[in-house]
Amino acid sequence: MKTIIIIPTYNEKDNIEKMINTVISMPDYIEVLIVDDNSPDGTAQIVESLMSENKRIHLLKRDKKEGLGPAYIAGFSHAFTMNPKYVVEMDCDFSHPPLTVIKFVERMEAENLDLLIGSRYSDGISIVNWPMKRLILSYYANKYTRFVLGSKINDLTGGFKCFRVSVLEKMKFNKILSAGYSFQIEINNAFEKNKKLVKEEPIIFYERRFGASKMSGNIIFEALFRVLRLKFRNQKQYFNN
Numbered sequence: 657m658k659t660i661i662i663i664p665t666y667n668e669k670d671n672i673e674k675m676i677n678t679v680i681s682m683p684d685y686i687e688v689l690i691v692d693d694n695s696p697d698g699t700a701q702i703v704e705s706l707m708s709e710n711k712r713i714h715l716l717k718r719d720k721k722e723g724l725g726p727a728y729i730a731g732f733s734h735a736f737t738m739n740p741k742y743v744v745e746m747d748c749d750f751s752h753p754p755l756t757v758i759k760f761v762e763r764m765e766a767e768n769l770d771l772l773i774g775s776r777y778s779d780g781i782s783i784v785n786w787p788m789k790r791l792i793l794s795y796y797a798n799k800y801t802r803f804v805l806g807s808k809i810n811d812l813t814g815g816f817k818c819f820r821v822s823v824l825e826k827m828k829f830n831k832i833l834s835a836g837y838s839f840q841i842e843i844n845n846a847f848e849k850n851k852k853l854v855k856e857e858p859i860i861f862y863e864r865r866f867g868a869s870k871m872s873g874n875i876i877f878e879a880l881f882r883v884l885r886l887k888f889r890n891q892k893q894y895f896n897n
Contacts, residue, residue, distance in 0.1 A: 657685045659742040659761050659818075660714075660735045661754075664727035665690055667697045668748040676706050676713055678754045686757060687712040687738075690748075691731040693721040714738070723835030724815075725842075736825055744818045751862050752816035760818040763857060770823045771847045773809065774816035775856035785863035797880060804883050805845050810856055812841050823852055826896045833889075838882040849891035 661679055665672060672690070679688040692700040692715065700717050707713045716734045718727065728745060735743050742764055746752045752774060760772050776782050777798060783791055794813065801812045827846070834842045848854050 657742070657761055657765065658738075658740040659686045659744060659757065660738060660740045661686065661688045661744045661746050661757060662728060662731035662735060663688060663690050663746055663748045664724060664731065665692045665695060665699050665748050666721055667695045668699050669695070669697045669702060671748050671750065672699050672702050673706065675748050675750065675754065676703065679757075680710055680712055682755065682758060684712070686761075687714065687740075689714040689716060689731055689735055691716045691718065691727045691734075693718050693727060723839070724837065725832060725835045725839035728839065729829045729832070732824060732829070736821065740821055742818050743821055743824065744816075746816055753859060753862070756816075756857070756859055757818070760857060763855070764818055764820065767855065768853065769818075769855055770820045770852035771844070771854045772818045773811060773814050773844065773854065773856045774859040775809075775811040775814055776859065776861045777810040778856040779858035782858060782860045783863075784860060800880060801841055801883050804887050805841075807845060807848055809844055809848060809854065812844050813837065814844075815840050816859060816861075817844075823847075828894055828896060831893050833885065834882055838886075841883060842886055845886060846891060846894040850895050 663675065676688055679686060690703045692703065700715060703713065703715045707715060716731060718730060732743060742761060744757055744760065746754065756774060763769065764772055781795065798811060798813055802809065832839065832842055
């Protein structure tokens with residue numbers, strides 16, 4: 657059940673040590689890979705100091721910040737070399753409850769899932785401490801995206817999820833259009849439209865307490881325009897047979 661949690665970072669010095677310590681407090685089959693985009697605040701240096709104490713901590717350093725999609729794709733490729741059964745996408749700011757990863761893996765095993773999405777919208781609205789404007793924008797962005805793509809996924813924009821590696825490694829990452837926020841929409845939609853077994857797990861999403869959010873209204877609106885292009889793409893091109 658080896659599982660690698662992939663966490664992209666940029667200026668997360670306020671969260672990184674606490675997050676890593678939380679992950680390594682979990683069962684030994686769970687490891688963490690930090691993908692750092694050359695954070696000027698020294699995030700990578702903190703990770704390096706912790707790596708010397710525990711072999712379950714890994715670091716991939718990138719030269720520059722290119723967006724969420726390229727960071728995750730680099731992380732996936734690096735994680736594949738360590739032969740995990742599952743990989744997890746998770747933020748560093750504790751907006752995603754780390755201990756839920758254990759439940760993710762248990763459910764992936766029990767139901768033989770290909771993708772399990774931590775969902776903020778599958779059981780009502782489960783978001784804590786977001787401003788009303790941001791909540792409304794996110795909620796209706798998901799409604800719009802579901803409608804345009806004809807999706808049954810309640811939280812298409814969610815970034816907390818668990819993949820089965822034997823399926824994920826068959827993806828043609830060079831076919832992915834999105835670098836930013838819409839990366840989550842594109843990869844979720846690709847799994848669903850290619851008839852992979854996708855389910856949602858209700859989570860409570862918490863607004864970050866430390867550091868600055870990378871999200872903005874412009875990023876979300878850019879993603880919504882990308883949805884129109886995704887609607888007319890050949891979804892079969894995302895996977896090798």
